[in-house]
Amino acid sequence: AQKITQTQPGMFVQEKEAVTLDCTYDTSDPSYGLFWYKQPSSGEMIFLIYQGSYDQQNATEGRYSLNFQKARKSANLVISASQLGDSAMYFCAMRDAGGSARQLTFGSGTQLTVLP
Amino acid sequence: DTGVSQDPRHKITKRGQNVTFRCDPISEHNRLYWYRQTLGQGPEFLTYFQNEAQLEKSRLLSDRFSAERPKGSFSTLEIQRTEQGDSAMYLCASSPGQSNSPLHFGNGTRLTVT
Numbered sequence: 418a419q420k421i422t423q424t425q426p427g428m429f430v431q432e433k434e435a436v437t438l439d440c441t442y443d444t445s446d447p448s449y450g451l452f453w454y455k456q457p458s459s460g461e462m463i464f465l466i467y468q469g470s471y472d473q474q475n476a477t478e479g480r481y482s483l484n485f486q487k488a489r490k491s492a493n494l495v496i497s498a499s500q501l502g503d504s505a506m507y508f509c510a511m512r513d514a515g516g517s518a519r520q521l522t523f524g525s526g527t528q529l530t531v532l533p
Numbered sequence: 534d535t536g537v538s539q540d541p542r543h544k545i546t547k548r549g550q551n552v553t554f555r556c557d558p559i560s561e562h563n564r565l566y567w568y569r570q571t572l573g574q575g576p577e578f579l580t581y582f583q584n585e586a587q588l589e590k591s592r593l594l595s596d597r598f599s600a601e602r603p604k605g606s607f608s609t610l611e612i613q614r615t616e617q618g619d620s621a622m623y624l625c626a627s628s629p630g631q632s633n634s635p636l637h638f639g640n641g642t643r644l645t646v647t
Contacts, residue, residue: 421575452635460622462576462638469633508575512632520566520589521636523575 420444421509421524429530430499437484438494438527440509449513451492452521453483456506465507468492499531535559537639539625545645546615553611554642558627565608566636567600568624569593576624582608583630615646 422441430436442451453465468476468483476483484493496503506528510521538557546552558565563584568576579598580590584605594600597615602608612619622643626636 448632450633454638459640460643461640462624462626462636464635464637467633467635510575519564519630519632520578520581521576522578525575526573 420513420522421511423509423524423527425527426525427528427530429532430496431532432501433498435495435497436499436529438496438507438509438529440492440494440524442490442492442509442511444490444511444513446513449511451483451485452510452512453481453492453494454508454510454523455503456508456526458505462508466494496529501531501533504529504531537625537627537637539623539639539642541642542640543643543645545647548617548646549614551611551613552615552644553609554623554625554644556608556610556625556639557606558608558625559637560606562627562629562637563605564628564630565602566626566628567608567610568626568638570622570624570641571620579610612644615644617646620644620646 449470451468455463466478466481468485480497482495506526508523508526510523540555565582567579570576578591580600582602597613600610622641624641626638628634628636
């Protein structure tokens with residue numbers, strides 16, 4: 418079974434609008450962490466935001482916030498006030514105790530295009 | 534913090550040749566990871582080092598692949614007898630090891646096997 422599911426291959430948003438990128442996950446481990454990364458066309462993976470399974474508050478980092486719904490096993494990324502530079506591939510990832518290496522397992526990504 | 538450095542950025546090779554990639558992690562990070570990413574997909578885990586010890590290898594890592602981190606600093610990933618299916622972006626990442634620590638990625642090495 419896939420651990421991380423991103424069901425939106427592509428999304429469009431108007432500049433200055435907010436956009437939500439969906440991510441659902443699957444784990445039986447009560448302790449896990451969820452990460453979002455941005456990958457522009459240049460290729461580098463840029464860490465955006467982290468949410469721990471025991472965190473009481475939804476994580477926020479500047480224009481990025483994470484809508485964490487534990488019972489639904491979803492961790493959607495919200496980008497407020499979109500900018501043209503936000504156009505990129507966005508990946509949701511999870512780390513749980515299932516992998517002894519503590520590696521991240523990534524979803525297939527969502528390509529976000531910000532329209533002027 | 535100079536970031537994770539990978540060399541080369543691009544490599545084109547003929548099928549059957551051997552290739553080697555290098556990764557220099559962030560100096561204070563004891564964990565180093567190799568991932569592979571094909572077009573339109575998320576990165577897939579290949580292998581992981583804690584200091585100089587290779588602690589886990591994915592089933593994606595066939596016998597033709599070998600990775601080393603001899604002194605717990607830089608790492609190399611070698612692919613022997615390359616195949617066209619090996620064409621991908623190879624990403625290196627490092628981490629200080631806490632459970633809430635993100636992986637810091639390099640810019641990757643794009644391999645094309647002709």
